[in-house]
Each structure stands twice: as structure tokens, then as C-alpha cells.
Amino acid sequence: MSNLIACAVVLYSAATGAIPEPSVLIWGNLQLNGQPVTANDDVRVFARVPEAPDDIGSYQMGSNLSAGDLFAIQIRLESLADGTAQSTNRALVGQTAQIFIDGGDVPNGPILVANFRICEKGQIRQASLPGIIPGTAGDFDQDCDVDFDDIAPFVNVLLGVDQSPSNIAAADMDLTGTADGHDIQLFVDAILAGA
Ligand SMILES: [Ca+2]
Ligand SMILES: [Ca+2]
Secondary structure, three states: OOHHHHHHHHHHHHHHOOOOOOOEEEEEEEEEOOEEOOOOOOOEEEEEOOOOOOOOEEEEOOOOHHHOOOEEEEEOEOOOOOOOOOOOOOEOOOOEEEEEEEOOOOOOOOEEEEEEEOOOOOOEEEEEEOOOOOOOOOOOOOOOOOOHHHHHHHHHHHOOOOOOHHHHHHHOOOOOOOOOHHHHHHHHHHHHOOO
8 A cells, every 4th residue: 555545544534433324535735925825824624515515624734633734624525415415514526626725824715726526426536726726626527527518518507508616616627716717727637638
């Protein structure tokens, strides 16, 4: 087992606790104003989906000793999701989690650091944030990749034909909070990267 996988397993166990499944775990390192965020910084990572009012996950830097200077945020999914009901603090597969940072060391927060399309249950993804987590932002047909099949739905969002909040968030490649022509280049880059 590689160190990377071992690290992910430890973090997943620590973050998910008694909840076995179907949560999503995103872990990795974080920068603020070009400087690495550490366990000693007053920085909280939290996630929301546009369709629910409350946090769907939160992690205070330094609160998990085994994580060290890494963050590890668990995104809670609706355990009985059949598309008809959603708790105020859980996401449904297919929605786009927006990951933010705030706290005493983030004076201009909250700052959007990633848009994460939840394409399946039990995802574990490593990320360097702020940034694009490959296969998440730009994925519209929810098959966990960004390819030619995603172009038409991406264009529909930019044209305003599709005004679904989660699709708008998934099209916001440059983390400005809106979807517009400035997101096109990064979307094309994601396709070319085969993400
Ligand atoms: Ca896709
Ligand atoms: Ca944007």
C-alpha cells in the first residue's frame, strides 16, 4: 500500500467515524494568499450545496492530529436519497458541493476554494486548494469525468438555458462564483487533460 493510499485510509477513518457510508472525503493541502495553511492557522474548511441551507461538512485546521497540516473534510450525503427529500445539512449525488474557507486567519472570507460535483457515493479525492479537483468541476453528465459529452451542457449553462444552481457551480471553473466566458479556457483545459 502506498503512503498516499495509507494516508487517505487513515484520514477517511478519522473523518467519517461511525458513519460508514455514503459520505465523500476530500483531503489535501490548502493555500491562502500563496502561503501554505497549517494546523496552527485559524482556518475552517466547509462545504455547502446550493440546494441546502446548512453546511454539509466542516473541518477546522488542526482539529485532527493525524491529519497534521492537511485538511480532511467529510461531505455528508443523504443516506436515503431517492430524489424526493433532502436534509438541510446533507447533499444528494449529482449536486455540486462548494468548498469554502473562513476563520480568524481568513479576514476576507469566506473564500470559495473548489467546486466539487458529487458524481457517486464514497468518493475519496486528494486536492490542492484553491483549485480544480480533476473530474469534478466541468462534469455535467455525472460520470466523474470531463469530456466531450460535457460540452453541450456546459454551453447551456453559459447561455442561461440551464439555470440549475448546481450546474452553474459546476461550470464555475475559475471560482468566481459565477459561470461566464472566463470559465471556458479552464473547461477546455480540463477536457484536454482527460480529467
Ligand atoms: Ca462527464
Ligand atoms: Ca467563473
